[in-house]
Amino acid sequence: MTDRLGPIPFDSMTPAQQAAAQTVIDGPRGALYGPFVPLIRSPELMLAAQQMGEYLRYRSAIGTRLSELAILVTARHWNQQVEWAIHAPIAAQEGIAQHVIDAIAARRVPEGLRPDEQAVYDFCSELQRDKGVADATYAAALHLFGEHGVTDLMGLNGYYTFLAMVMNAARSAVPPSMAAPLPE
Numbered sequence: 001m002t003d004r005l006g007p008i009p010f011d012s013m014t015p016a017q018q019a020a021a022q023t024v025i026d027g028p029r030g031a032l033y034g035p036f037v038p039l040i041r042s043p044e045l046m047l048a049a050q051q052m053g054e055y056l057r058y059r060s061a062i063g064t065r066l067s068e069l070a071i072l073v074t075a076r077h078w079n080q081q082v083e084w085a086i087h088a089p090i091a092a093q094e095g096i097a098q099h100v101i102d103a104i105a106a107r108r109v110p111e112g113l114r115p116d117e118q119a120v121y122d123f124c125s126e127l128q129r130d131k132g133v134a135d136a137t138y139a140a141a142l143h144l145f146g147e148h149g150v151t152d153l154m155g156l157n158g159y160y161t162f163l164a165m166v167m168n169a170a171r172s173a174v175p176p177s178m179a180a181p182l183p184e
Helices: 015-026 043-059 063-077 081-093 098-105 115-130 135-170
Strands: none
Touching: 015 043, 043 063, 043 135, 063 081, 063 098, 063 115, 063 135, 081 098, 081 135, 115 135
16 A cells, blocks of 8 residues: 655755754654654644653653553554554563563464453454443552543543554554564
8 A cells, every 4th residue: 555645855944844844853752654744734733642642652641651552552552653663672571471562463362461461452453342431440540540631531532543543544554563563
């Protein structure tokens, strides 16, 4: 499949696109890649998205390890290869066990999750699959993470669903990765 909204050379961008791109490049991401490649066509949308994503990815109330787990569940639900290629290696680096990553990739329920990982996996899986979360699942997440954490967990699911939709529709090119591609 052809990338519908591939990279734009920096010198071919409008001034608004250049300013937005530079904001991402100067931030913790260090480069314009992944979802920001198609989103640069709408600089204001991209800036709003990157600001939300910067918070959720780097500073969420549930921490980076659990945020990465939530991202993987979302990427798998949306068959989003770019998100998977970027975040599966980060999840492993942050302490998500490889057998858990492999199970999610294969659409199997992971075994041996820590209690906080189980709460995140259950919450995200239900929210993605059922478009809501059962009372018991919500209560378990609330007990572990509080209202701030549960709100950030909902935000992670929504934000990475948005990015998955953008990249799936744009047919964004998958970057080289240490992670195996998601199986069909």
